[in-house]
Amino acid sequence: MFGLDDRPNRLCDGLSRREWLRVGGLSVLGLGLDDLLRAGTGSGAGSVRAAASPLARGLDGATFGRAKNVIYLWLQGGPPQHETFDPKPDAPLEIRGPFQPIATNIPGIHFSELLPRTARRADRLAVVRSIATDDPNHDVSGYWVLTGYPYGPGSARQIKPSDWPYFGSIVKMLRPSEELPALSTVWIPDLMRLNDSVTPAGQTAGFLGRAWEPERFVGDPAAPDYRIEGLDLPTDLPRLRVDRRRALLGQLDGHLKVVERSGVLDGWDRNAKDAYDLVSSGKARAAFDLSREPDAVRDRYGRYSWGQTVLLARRLIEAGVRLVHVNWTREPGDSAVDNPMWDTHAQNADRLQDVLCPQFDVTFTALLDDLESRGLLDETLVVAIGEFGRTPKINSQGGRDHWGNVFSFVMAGAGISGGQVFGASDRDGALPASDPIRPHDLTATIFHLLGIDHLGTFPDKLGRPQPITRGEPIAAILGDGPATADRCEPGGDVAFVPPFDDSLLLDTDFSSGRPPIAVAPPTREKGWRGWPLNSEAEDHGLVVRVLGGERRGALLGLAPGGTIPAGSRAMLAQEIRSARGGEYTFSVSAAMLSGDQGEPEADLLALLSCRLVLFRFADASKDPRSIQELASLSFRPEPGAPRPVTLQRFLGSTQGNVNFPIGQGLGVAIILENSSGAPINLGHDSGLGPAGLLVSEVSLSFRARPRNENTL
Template identity: 60%
Template sequence: MFSLHDQCLRANQLERREWLRVGGLSALGLTLPQLLQAKHSTAAPSPRLSGELGSTFGQAKNVIFLWLQGGPPQHETFDPKPDAPAEIRGPFKPISTNVVGIQISELLPRTSCYADKMAIVRSLVTRDENHDVSGYWLLTGYPYGPGTARQIKPGDWPYFGSVVKMLKPSEKLPALTSVWIPDMMRLNDNVTPAGQTSGFLGKLWEPERFVGDPAAPNYDIEGLRLIGDVTKIQVDRRRDLLRQLETGFDALARNDQVGAWDRLSQQAFELLTSGGARAAFDLRQESDKTRDRYGRYTWGQSVLLARRLIEAGVRLVHVNWARDPGDNAVDNPLWDTHALNADRLQDNLCPQFDVTFSALMDDLSDRGLLDETLVVVIGEFGRTPKINANGGRDHWGHVFSFAMAGAGIQGGQVIGASDKNGAYPATTPFTGGDLTATIFHLLGIDPSGVFHDKLNRPHPITKGEPIAAMLTNASVKIELRPSEGDMTFVPPFDTRLLFDPEFDTKLSLIAPAPPVRDKGWRAFPTLTTQAATGLIVQKDHKCLRMGFGLHESPLDTVLEQGTSALLAQEIRNARGGQYTLTILAGGDASTADVFDSVFVANFTFRLALFRFNDIRKDPRAVTELASTEFVPNFGKPELFTLDRFLGSTTPGSNFAIGSGLGIRVVIEKKTPGQLVLSQDLRASAALRIESVCLS
């Protein structure tokens, strides 16, 4: 039992539960200390700093660090290669930005309007193709090695945000100097790699991580609320009690661990009694117009939250591109586009980034924050110059791009260059050390300084150099022009899995293997693809028919065994997970007898989920992953459903999206021999589909 009178008790024998029992943080009636305990349970002493904090440039008061986890492709973002071969340049074109002479990908039409505020670097390197190792260098400023950085270790070099927390604490909210939202960086097998913790600095300097989806209707940070009827006055009284207890333990206070624990308790008090901290996380205070402008998805609302946090006084907000549901075990999660690079970029990734980034730039400018806020856009590496067999690009650390804007940055310029294929640097390369040195420099932290660890060993803050060309330079002359970006080419992010589910748009049916990347329903045969008599797929207003006799013909209809018709569509942004395919369908025919005794008696009707066999995406050449047969009734439509889990059930094993997933409805003649329908009888029968739903 712990006793207040035990003068012989040594600090290193004092366990946290004993602190809590003597009226410490557990007496507060709070939840935040519990949150801090989980991260700081073995809090180490604060390092003794050597030398002065740099009074160098210091133009940035805060930083919003946009981490595009997975590795965005340089070719389809900031370094297009229009003169390279098709298998390197990809299907997208460059567009001219609002600065004469600077082009970026047409997938970023809104971003192109802010080139005058941005400095783009096209010769960043890590020379490593591992998410963990490459990311470690960029997030710490130091290369990892030897081996991989898949495991967080106490001796890791600290994340640069931890150094910022130690050397440049927030004046308004010291406890929230460095914040990470909305989740940690995780690999596909749920590994949390090194480079995102305080490492050998100790747990006291961990960034504060708030895991959760800011786009969720019930988003809330429980740790910032007082429990029950506990008031601020009661919290202040309990803090005074804790201070009185600490006064009687001067010997204990000299112990590093207890001293660190005291700092953590003070951080807890600061957050709980700070109305500004609680208010900053309350996105309900933003107008619907602003929230819509950023995008009502995790990325958009996370970046909006970042703006609110730096406005409240947070020094550094790291916004990690979070995984979509089903992203944990697929071969193209996040920006890691090993498959379907073009589709993922145009349908999912670039619409979210482009809309949200432009909203942030406008918002910061309108609020007078852009001149004091550094905005960084970067991923852990780039992607291979050559597109692979699944239409994807693989890991590539030999050269890639990033961008900075805002405080201290000279916009309207491109720094460095890659070669003609975007494969290797054509000019002097920059490293993760140069990246962190630039950030430290702009925050007023001397990147050439040192600090000492708990063993009093000196460590350089970074071994890189600030990228001088990025910094404000009056000699740079910018000529502005209207951007060529076409925002209709990259509309705002659309979460629908299928286009035209009720057949009520003007979209036409598409041939099974179109020569371009058309989106929508693909059908075979149609009147435009099949001149001979037989089965036909035909779109009418608010319905679709699949059957025979749907058009006039002077010839008899002859249907062989195996004759089929199909309606198919690729699933937009396909992920692993539970899929439910439902159609509302019934039967049309010249007579009920023709429908039952001819159509239903000779044909099968099937719903299927499938994977394309190759990048041509022909729905006739697929591997069915799940299917079910159904029998429609003449007249009144009914619901028919296929429900199936598509994904890996083995931890660490990926489910292959491959060349894409899709759904299809197939009708096929199953009976042997020929079915001959005389044109004189004018017999017709069809499956009438009124809607298709995929969830």
């Protein structure tokens, strides 16, 4: 649903958040969009048209203006170069990380094994490994990438009317859509946010004024009730009545010559027509209607926010939108943690393998394949980039921190010569080793491919000429076809990076029959971990195992042996996938299983304690025996049918922008322990049947703290 906020917060230039995001409201047409389209005109910018310069033609005359449209994939947070497009297999483990490089379908080019699908399509990609901003701040580095101009001095955490325009605003001015001029540049599905209260500079039209803002549509396209308000005619305003109002406006226009000469209504005719055509044609409304897509296509892109937003981007460029900016948005509950989006300060490997790369690899390749099958890839430029990269050395939390000294991005489609790498970083992925470029070279390349002279100028609101960019197009990656005809068998295994699954836990009903994973030695294998297992049970008097048949479930029970030492425990634990700050509800269906000897075993079990636990791992080994307990619930199981037991706890701060450290990860555990302070004598050495705490089913749900949307 297109979420709106009626509170009158205002931007630095006086435009309220509601006005910025809303399509609808009062106007003489009863449509409202016209007010937004004409806001801030009078700069004269709308009359500017760029022409190709000799230098641009000299770079590659065949590629100037090759792109009809652009899909710009903004990987907010900063993807790590080491685990994506610039692996470093010869670096030490603390630099190269736990993942291996794999061959792509182009000889000599390797990607991370986290991108097996993308590696099979390297012939369509130009990979740039030597871009740098030299700044480690999201706001400042992102500003340079999104505008093509460095910010400074100071912080870019707040939007100012003097900001340099987002490059999409210049595209809207100089290369508006012929088919949908009102939607020349579209930004979906949310604003760029650093946290609840910070929406950084670089995403607005800046000093150009409101007329050149990208049209922002906030809402999750994966939501069942997703729709865009304001693209329909008001239900109480018949089409005939709208047409009559438009005719009346035409008559009124003839009486406004004096007012027009004042400049107040500059651009009014064009914007009024754009607003009318947008709403009356229904073309935009149809483009936003994802229900028109076959289920197989929606499944191929992925039924999550990123996947459906990228699919929506393809529909929008088909409808005639010139540039669609797809923002990798924050997940519910991630506005105050240490690894939101691609900002993997903690758990870099887990976040990449479980959440980020499964979404990117599946959706990015779905987009490339879909565009090609529809004949759109040759006219559509696709760019995937973040604001910077990440540190060469992995930190103590298993994460990588901000790094603007060198990072990578990829381009594909119109005018891009695929199957090549431009530039290189050094052995550690720390600095450019060859062909260094700056963000303005990327924007110059985009302008060139769209047919905008990168040496040209555009007028600011006072009519003064401003240079479009100070960069140069990256000529080496431009061309009419792949850079090489050579191909090879790509490596990697798509099963290693399966399509994204948003489940918080795996194997919650134990139907797989898979035995628990040993807690030592350390492993990145996912699923239930148990301790002690059969080989370890003798010294502890307790054991963890999985049962099949009628008693299907996990059993934390008595082991053959003499005693259960004081403090001995059996535990079944699993790491929470994509953990966030918020309210967790951890439930198990549990019963006491008395085993073959009945009452004697029941008496022994009555001496043991049972608990549910929410915890944080203490170190990188992720050994559940070494944890920080965050919440705990004691319970006593009953014999007979399993009964539900529930632990509910809010983890983190209820206030915005207060960091909740995920650290090495969060997890859940079921514990059976001797907390009596004395050994428990089992009274026999053998003959125990399956007796103990039987867990037949587990569930974990999450509810995020509501985000403060009123941040503009």
